[in-house]
Amino acid sequence: MALERTDTLVVGGGQAGIALSEHLGKNNVPHLVLEKNRIAEAWRTGRWDALVANGPAWHDRFPNLDFKGDDPDAFVTKDRVAEYLVEYAEMVDAPIREGIEVLKAERLPGEGGFRVETSAGAIEAKRIVAATGAFQHPVIPPIVPETAGVEQLHSFYYKNPSQLKEGAVMVVGAGSSGAQIADELNRAGRKVFLSVGPHDRPPRRYRGRDFVWWLGVLGLWDMAAMKPGTEHVTISVSGAYGGHTMDFRRLAGEGVTLVGLTQSFENGVLSFADDLQKNVAAGDANYLEMLDAADAYVDRTGLNLPEEPEARQSWQDPDCLTNPLASIDLAKEGITTIIWATGFRQDFSWIKADAFDERGAPIHQRGVSVEPDIYFLGLPWQSRRGSTFIWGVWHDAKYIADQIAIQRAYQDYDGEAAIVSTAAE
Incomplete structure (x- = not known):
């Protein structure tokens, strides 16, 4: 042939x-x-x-x-x-x-x-x-050994809450996938812990326009390179349930326990960086930066878009944010599954x-x-x-x-x- x-x-x-x-x-x-x-x-x-x-x-x-x-x-x-x-x-x-x-x-x-x-x-x-x-190729960081007695899977292989064992779930990664999966599991009645690293969290909609529209008119889709120092910053946004701004304070208020960046595991205990408050604050700053840019654009162009002062109102700080956990004993918390929303190679x-x-x-x-x-x-x-x-x-x-x-x-x-x-x- x-x-x-x-x-x-x-x-x-x-x-x-x-x-x-x-x-x-x-x-x-x-x-x-x-x-x-x-x-x-x-x-x-x-x-x-x-x-x-x-x-x-x-x-x-x-x-x-x-x-x-x-x-x-x-x-x-x-x-x-x-x-x-x-x-x-x-x-x-x-x-x-x-x-x-x-x-x-x-x-x-x-x-x-x-x-x-x-x-x-x-x-x-x-x-x-x-x-x-x-x-x-899904990437799971080599933090928790396979012998730890807890089921581990990448978000690539997650399908729905009924797929998982009974018990609490630890979701590592607060980008779009991790945040949405944590939200879904919490709505399904699971006890959920969410490890939050550096992230951007744009408004889903503002002044009657979706954030993709704002990125377009502000020229941000055409950025040629990431801002220095943001290479490991993920974006947390969701179209689920009709589309809403991904607010981690809201998730915590609905029952999700927020923790910092996952760092290490030893003797059944998962430990976190002392960065939860910093990461959430940086996400807030990104959110407000987008609102400021959108307002400035409306002022310059004279577009007839309704003001939205309520968009700047913040959810109350949950206890898990004001008093962040340094570590979690998986067995004591009843955690049977870890979902790693940690990206790909x-x-x-x-x-x-x-x-x-x-x-x-x-x-x-x-x-x-x-x-x-x-x-x-x-x-x-x-x-x-x-x-x-x-x-x-x-x-x-x-x-x-x-x-x-x-x-x-x-x-x-x-x-x-x-x-x-x-x-x-």
Whole structure:
């Protein structure tokens, strides 16, 4: 059987791979998209049952297709997002092959291009794009040993409260996932402890506009890099229950016990940093900073948006915030499960090229690798703050596809300069 060849091989059939396929098609670039599972698999099985999008449907979408039949201001379910991505892939006629895992890609010695080993055989491609996204491998910090007598799982594998053993639950991580899971478990009647690290917590809505709108008009989606010192600051926002501002004082008032950053474990006792008050205060400052920026924008532009002074009113400080716990004995508190909402790591070990730093992170400029004919898509902050969002990855995909088209044009040059007629002729 003849070896299959293509110009560009895209690895990953999620939102990044689909968006790139659309733009490659518009540039007439022959390509294939390989997905090891199903289209949008992470949305199907890598999320909990009740998850909804963190942004409204009018915003968290590709530019060329609405969420048909959905309220534009609604926060659609994870399954609806998966359906939407399938619809989009069909609309742009993306050449996606599902159920094919890429195992290794290495340069062809003495030739241009790559030999890519897959679970379905080898493919040769002139260039490759890693569009595997930001959420590849769940990370659980090595703090609590497996022998501790408590069930541990990453938020990636959490589905619903009934999945867990009876007893209290410790949720580590107060980004969007951790905060929403803690909220859901508390509403289900579980005793919940939530470990809160550094975080931003924007208002869900302010003066009649969702915070994604405010980020847009204030130019914050297009920030090219994080503020220095905020690399480990997560964002806590929720579209659940119709969408509301994630306020940790509110969660505590409803029964969740807040603790500081999880640090260590010994003899059944989990210990925390003395930073809960600092972390909550920094989140409050971020919230108020957004309100101030929004008010200033309204003043400058004269928009007729209603004032909302109640947005600056704060919930009363709960006892767990004024007198934070330094440690918790898991057995005494009846904690049977720890859910780690502690993020993901990326793995590009299948690319055999000198394209990564000592940590294994891609060395790139807006997704264009330092290694010729290698590209990345779907990286956090790839070009801007919005790069990992559906609409943001679409714009990054256009840039990558344009760069590929430019390189193809250069490579087509045969060494003979074109003869340009002068104006006099």
